[in-house]
Amino acid sequence: MHAIVVVAGEVDERDIWPYAVWSDSDGTQTTLTAKVHDSQELVGVLAALTALGLEIVSTLLIEEPLGRPPAGEPDQ
Numbered sequence: 001m002h003a004i005v006v007v008a009g010e011v012d013e014r015d016i017w018p019y020a021v022w023s024d025s026d027g028t029q030t031t032l033t034a035k036v037h038d039s040q041e042l043v044g045v046l047a048a049l050t051a052l053g054l055e056i057v058s059t060l061l062i063e064e065p066l067g068r069p070p071a072g073e074p075d076q
Contacts, residue, residue: 002062003042005032008055019048029057036061 005020011030013022020032032049036042039061046056 001036001038001042001064003034003036003045004060004062005034005046005049006030006057006059007032007049008057011054015052016049016054019045019052 003020004023007030008028009030010025010027011022011032016022016032020034023031023033025031034042034045036045042059042061046059050056
């Protein structure tokens with residue numbers, strides 16, 4: 001699963017590693033992505049980002065179809 005997390009403000013990718021990866025920013029909000037195995041792990045990622053002082057604006061959890069690797073990842 002992948003989580004898309006939007007936080008307020010701009011974020012330096014070095015500040016959020018290894019919890020998430022920087023995806024995009026418009027200056028007022030930054031979109032991050034995180035690979036998680038379940039919703040409980042997502043809660044842990046959100047807690048870590050919040051502990052870093054980030055304000056979570058929204059989240060979206062996306063499940064990948066079974067039997068297919070996520071986009072950009074090689075077949076195993």
